[in-house]
Amino acid sequence: MDLENQKRVKELAEANGPENIVVILGASESEAAGLSAETVTAGDPTFAGPLAGVSLGLRVYHVCEPEIKAEIPADLYDEQIGMMEMVLDVDSIASEMKSVRDQYCKY
């Protein structure tokens, strides 16, 4: 994850309380989604950014995961994201996200 974004995530989690935060990703591939999810839970796996060694354990989902889709008005979801659902490998993204949450999410 971009270093500047890591910095903002860290500051915002501290300011708002990590238990109140949910991180929503839009990554195009399961691996990239997994790495971003790991960054905001276990810490930056590339050890480059402000979240290196910082385990925030935040709730983190990809916007195409069924749990998130279910909470968004259907017509709006269709308008904003519907087409990407046809393009992305949603199943593989969802299973990667779940696996990271199961290991590192604290909330």
Next chain:
Amino acid sequence: MSLLEGKKAIIIGDRDGVPGPAIEECVKAAGADVIFSSTECFV
């Protein structure tokens, strides 16, 4: 319990996946308070 309603949402979109502003519209409608939205670019 709702995942989005009443939560503070941080959005990390992807230029080649779903961009930040598109996610923002959706999670706002689900009742989340968007506190940060960004779009990453790998190319």
Next chain:
Amino acid sequence: MNSVITASSYVLVHTPDMVLHNGTTITTEKIVNPESEYLKELPKHIRSYEDALAYAPNQTYIGNMTPDELAAMPQPWYETKVEAKREGKFGEILPQDEFYMLMQICDVFDLLVLEKGFAAATKEKFVKNPAVLPAMVERIKEGVDIAEIEALVNDEHAEGLYMDGKLVGAVKRAHDVDTNLTAHVMHENLVSKASSVLALIHLIKNCDIDASEIEYVIDCSEEACGDMNQRGGGNFAKAAAEIAGLSGASGEDVRGFCAAPTHAMITAAALVKAGVYKHVAVTAGGCTAKLGMNSKDHVKKGLPALEDCLGGFSILVSENDGVNPEINLDICGRHTVGTGSSPQAVINSLVAAPLDKVGMKIVDIDKFSPEMQNPDITKPAGAGDVPLANYKMIGALAVTRHEIERTDLAAFPEKHGLVGWAPTQGHIPSGVPYIGFCRQDILDGKIKNAMIVGKGSLFLGRMTNLFDGVSFVIQGNSGASAASAMDEAEVKNMIAKAMKQFALSLMEGEEEQ
């Protein structure tokens, strides 16, 4: 009359040492994590010039392989070497040492110095290049002592130029306090200018007109030149035109992140169609910052650091000659302020909306050229196959518009798409890499038209959250088809005349009998 595409050139520059010294992924890591395993490992993943030549996507970029031939090869492509040719139909792959000499030629402010021995040895190689102009050779200077270069790098904040890790030259800062004229900025800008010049001299070689006939040059790279009072003042276009011998040209810089080349093509086509200029060259050099951009993932996965080449291209847009493929400005897509950022809104504004205006369907376009990034580079970095994702989106849009069945979606990318072969140099892969092949494919009758789509991530500049994009269509020359239609009418006319005469002669014969 529509303007036409008369010629194009595509060049690469293999810059292994610049990956290690100038790529931002690397320079950032040196600041935040100087002892990292990645920095220690990266040099082992740097490719030789021969290996960069033998890389199929690079051979495709300079025109020695077609996109179809590349698509037929098993991926990942770095596992299979192809014939290592320096010269291609569209341009060449320049080695780093000769590029340093080209940078020196492009430096008009005595900012770049090369070491004596290196300069002498490189000059011998450099002057043999058939694309190089005599006036460029005259600009080559004697080198200086290495001690002078070492002092510049160690004490004067100069940016070092290296060959296999050895210091062979430096770019000096152009001002003591101006942050827009630091050695880093001057280096980046000289690289951009020199690679644009390389593309321009190949364009001149590839086209039928004299260099002096090019009246206007549009640079569409992603760099900015100017001093502290006008950071993006410009004008890369005119600066490059001067060195490339385009004595009759003025120019301008068009910017718009990765979408800039497509914006520039539309601008060039409009200027020519409006009769302002007869010949306009669109050009861009490469970008040092993006070298090795995804190399962390490449190193982690044991791949070569594939982002080791700068890219450049030039395209000549000319008044209609009745032969070459036309740029149809009636079909221009554009992402507007009000379009929104959802992927379907973006792709609709760029692809479907402009086609709707002229009553065409998505499937009426034979080939789409959106973002042609090489998937060898992007897939291991988690960004996926970018062109393929674009084709899936365009196909999905065709499904929602009931132009194709959902079951046809899987076949859409192969039928209307291409594989990506361009290096991840920002503007370089965006839409334009196919224009050279497209011109040939249309002239050969392989396809009737193609849509070029450029997209740009404006939000990276922190001035707007908006995305951007524009598109246009290239199609067969209507003059050419009108000419052949006339020929057909003429033939019919001649046959009719002959038959009439035959009938008359028969009638006359009957009368005589």
